[in-house]
Amino acid sequence: MLSTLLYPFFASARYWRRRLAIKSRSISLKISPENAERFGLEGSGQKFLDSLITERELQLMSVEIEALPSGWAAQQALRQKLERWKSVPGRTLFVHLRFPSLRGYWVGSIADSLWMEPCSSLFWVGVGVSPFFYGALLERLGVQADLVAAGSFKSFGESYTRSAPTQENRLQLKELVGSLQSQVLEQIVDARFKEIDFKQLSTDQNEDSQHKREFSSFKQQKLAHLNSLMKKGALSVEELEEEGLIDGVLYRDQYEQEVRTFVNRDSKPLTQRYDFWLGIERLWKQWTRSNVVVISLKGPVVEQPQSKSSIASAQILPVLRRIEKDSSIKGVIVSIDSPGGSAIASDQIARAIQILRRKKPVIAVMGNVAASGGYYIAASCDAIYAHANTVTGSIGVVGGKLSLGQALGRIGVHSEVISAGNNADFLSPLRPFSDKQREQFRGFLYRTYDRFLHVVSSGRKIPVAQLEKVAQGRVWTGEQAYKHGLVDGVGGLKEALKALSQRIKGTKLAPVWIDFKPHPFERVRNVLGSVGMSSSREGIRSSDNILLRELLREAPLLIRLVVENPQKPLLLLSDWEDCL
Incomplete structure (x- = not known):
């Protein structure tokens, strides 16, 4: 009415x-x-x-x-x-x-x-990247980042343990920026020196095949010249x-x-x-004819909402369940712009998408970055579309802890473990892993890595042995990912909607957007929660972790997650993408 x-x-x-x-x-x-x-x-x-x-x-x-x-x-x-x-x-x-x-x-x-x-x-x-390495600084401060990775190209941890990239990381970064630069220059040549313009220079306009060879040669010369400039x-x-x-x-x-x-x-x-x-018209269409939901997932993947934009499984899972039960919604597009994060939260969201797919098609479209945990979520969808220069892949796991014992010792603070059983200090921030503990922790990460491979293999229909060749934590551009079968097409929302329409035949698509934004008082609640915790008996026992969380509140995401939950593996891309 x-x-x-x-x-x-x-x-x-x-x-x-x-x-x-x-x-x-x-x-x-x-x-x-x-x-x-x-x-x-x-x-x-x-x-x-x-x-x-x-x-x-x-x-x-x-x-x-x-x-x-x-x-x-x-x-x-x-x-x-x-x-x-x-x-x-x-x-x-x-x-x-x-x-x-x-x-x-x-x-x-x-x-x-x-x-x-x-x-x-x-x-x-040229296109380049300049990652930062804090290993020497942390060593000077007496802080040891005891981080372990599953995947030879999984490079996040090395930013905090080394002063330069490994050969594997250097290789993948060189190939990544090379792919981006090639795309840019080729598109510039195609735009500024069109084939139709080149016809005027062609010596024989009646020979199409000869003309194409001439233009291809001309294009390669132009690319080489633009590189030399x-x-x-x-x-x-x-x-x-x-x-x-x-x-x-x-x-x-x-x-x-x-x-x-x-x-x-x-x-x-x-x-x-x-x-x-235009806004009024769009509002009317969404109100009266919406039958497709575009879920916008931006930020790190976490379990609970953060003070900044994040993909919190606690927020997203109830929405996915409601969409599953809503018969008016015929299909879903999941728009992902994330470097990854919590393996547990990524797996929870991926599972909810798998259940949703039983009733309606789900298409993933990638933004600037959809790597590691972001790719984990996408792999559970019916199809994946990425822009040519999306940064994706990074199928690997990283985890560990920060050891502050040496730094505290320099200012006269010491600690001794008194325990009734083995490995009481396994996750302690006061001392690094022993060799045996590090091997045990590596085994824990590789079990998560095997789970990651299984989810991608099942979703992408790629045998694990074949997938291993493009996994190991290696990053790819969207164009490279398409060649390796990690995505179904190069494109954005338009291509994703087209793919969805082919699965929902006879239905005109009218999408509506769902965006998850941080609660305006979330940061206040976090601070008050920390204060309340520190006054409790539990807070007294874990006061070292509370102090560490407060000191590192603005630290890079990996370090914050490692400090807060060293027992939880991470599917997270290195922070060098901010330097691109």
Whole structure:
């Protein structure tokens, strides 16, 4: 009844949205540091671009790039949205680049016309990663990170035990950044030096096969040349124009005049009113026709909610159970952006997805990172889609403890174990593992690793022996993962929805989003909980752990999890992905 009464209001939203598009004929976007994350994966900016693709009356899109959303996959998705918009015949895309980096240029290179300001330069430098190693520092402080890994490429622990990467880690990082850089340069060449343009240079246009060979050779030469340009570092706008990498040099006011001239009128770009009516229309569709749920999982995988964004099994499991019982929901998409975390929480979520799959299809789509515990969850879905430059894989386990006995001894604090049985100090933060304990702990981790392999093997239909070759904690880009069979396709939400529609035949999909955000008072509750615990008898017995948790509250996730629960294995990617 209520939906019938409100229908005229919601129906008018489409009318006003369409009228604004017809009146404008152009759209101007500015991606700035203030709004860049709106254009990230699942952001309102990405959904806004999706709606613009269907507006047939729009002739010109002007994009001013001053910043980019964080993450390779988010930047790739933004570039693909712009490419989809301009692929409609009769449309033109202008870009004014004021973000002088290879990534900024890569996103902007899809434009029909690309300009920069006269005084700017472009830092044409290679893709790299600079992981930090704290082993020497911790040794100097008298702190021993006694960490063990299952998987020769599982590198997280070495950041706290070494001063340089192992050969295995160096190899995987070199291949990872090499894959990312190859993708970027190939897409730049495809955008700026199109095959249709090369036809004009071809000596024999009547021979398609010869033309393809000539263009392939031309493309390889261009790739080699773009790689060689990185030796220069910063390229001036004059050099960029000479290389054919930009179309001209314009100040901001000149660029705005160019836009107005192109549409043959004063540019009246779509405003927030368009976004308002679009939001009303989207709300109506979700309210009345939702039959697909997109579950957004972001952050580390943990058992209980954290003060920051996290994938807490205690929050997610009840939602998955309700979805399973809701007959109006025909399918589920699990959107994952996570470096992993707790093995127990990952396994709990994976199990709930396996049960959900018995009644409705579940498709996983990966964001910037979906590795280790994040991949564990995805492997239980019917199909997996990853962006070409998603960081994924890392099928391995890590765990251990911090030993503070030596550090405490330096300030006059000592401890002695008095026990009635063996291994009373197994998990004690006051002393490292003995050789025998370390072997026992390694066996414990390898049992978790075998479970990880079993879950992936069962979900991906890959024999364990074959899976071992691409496991061992090794990380891959989405493109590499597709070649190894770890994902079903290269793509994002659009491809995942298409795959879901093939499984739900005869049903028009209308997705609704579920996002898990931290409770605003979660951090206060954590602090109060610690205070309350320290005043109890249990708190007196474990006061060393409480003190350690407080000191390391802002420490990297691995260290915090190891300190709080050394008895629980971790499926967690190293923190070097933040350096990419």
